[in-house]
Amino acid sequence: MRIVLDYDLCESNAICMAIAPDVFEVRDDDFLYVLNEAPDEDRREAMEEAVQRCPKQAISIED
């Protein structure tokens, strides 16, 4: 599983960070950083939640 972020869409609302702080981090420069682009399979449910909850639909999962 690979996490792909569309940085053109991302508005740093930090919803994903609330769901999975081990994978997503919005820093004080207001930008989102993907800390782990290839999370373990046991994080799939959280990743799908992040995909669905992102207000900008900026996150996708590639298998």
Add this chain to the structure above:
Amino acid sequence: MRDSITIVGASLAGLRSAEALRRDGFAGRISLIGDELHQPYDRPPLSKQVLAGDWEPERAVLTPADKLEPLGLDLRLGVSATGVDVAARELEVDGVPEPFDGLLIATGARCRTLPGTEGLEGVHTLRTLDDCLAIRAALDAGANRMVVIGAGFIGAEVASVAVGRGASVTLVEAMPAPFDRVLGREMGAVVADVHAAKGVDLRCGVGVSSVGGGPGAMTVGLADGSTIDADLVVVGIGVVPNTDWLEGSGLTLEDGVVCDPTCLAAPNVVAAGDVARWTNPRTGESARVEHWDNAVEQGRHAARRLLTTDEEAEAFAPVSWFWSDQYDRKIQLAGRPHPDDEVRVVDGSTDEHRFAAFYGRQGRLTAVLGMNRPRQVMQGRALLEQGTAWDEALEVAAEWG
């Protein structure tokens, strides 16, 4: 198990509920009925990127065709639901009755208009894509003096986009301070300061007595006797829920479709999004919530409610939150503050327009506000979900330094 579900309203709550049904494995027919001809689109960009001219309208589409098509929805656009008979389980679409099995009402809300300005050319509201494109066209055609009536979040975003496009903007608000109702006096003043710093002329505590003229030559008269010349006027004074079509349906209507805490409005009927009023057990408050995130979450919840028994149904108890982008500031609010809540800045500085603030009442954290502080707002939202005590929340925030 139900055979089919009919969703009325093809915007955010309606479409996301249809998607949630498919994701949960519902294989029956899903009819999604919307009265606009456009493919379902997202509204936040209408007062931001699309209005600014940075995005073409197509980019605001909610779900691209290649993801929509596999859902196999019976998508009917450009048609209106005109009535419901709950007892007979019958919906009326453009006057033609059709039976429903499960019904999800997501007809949203429409802009409140300023009495006397309806149909007046040069006066705009902003809710739909067509509304957005009309304002954008006026700005493209050189309109550069804008009066925004109502300093709520839509008005503030329109003001911010117009300033970004070089217009001079006057923001008129009948309340003593902008954003007062949502953020309270103190924090409302901080947002007001953001606008003032960008050159917006804020007129608070004064009502509008007249609007006249036409595009490019409008005059707005204020209750204090002053007048403002403008090329166009945008009215952002709130919305009213779209429930007219439900008169006589058997549903309880009271500033929205009244639902139980599980989003059920009547047997086989649920409601979600701007049109739904329910009592959130977390706050004990009966309210409609007009936020983007609520439309998504309540849409999902209501859709699942239709597939659940009364015994197994769960209450919808979110910590609501919203965001608003104004200039280069991102404002986010989680929770629902009361005007007389205690307010404490816990991170950053209001002078720099980068801060997080807590609201509290009766020893509890009630809301978290951030300006360019998304991480802190989302951490604060988690504290709200846990029902954190005020002192404890302050201790957590002290670690953020």
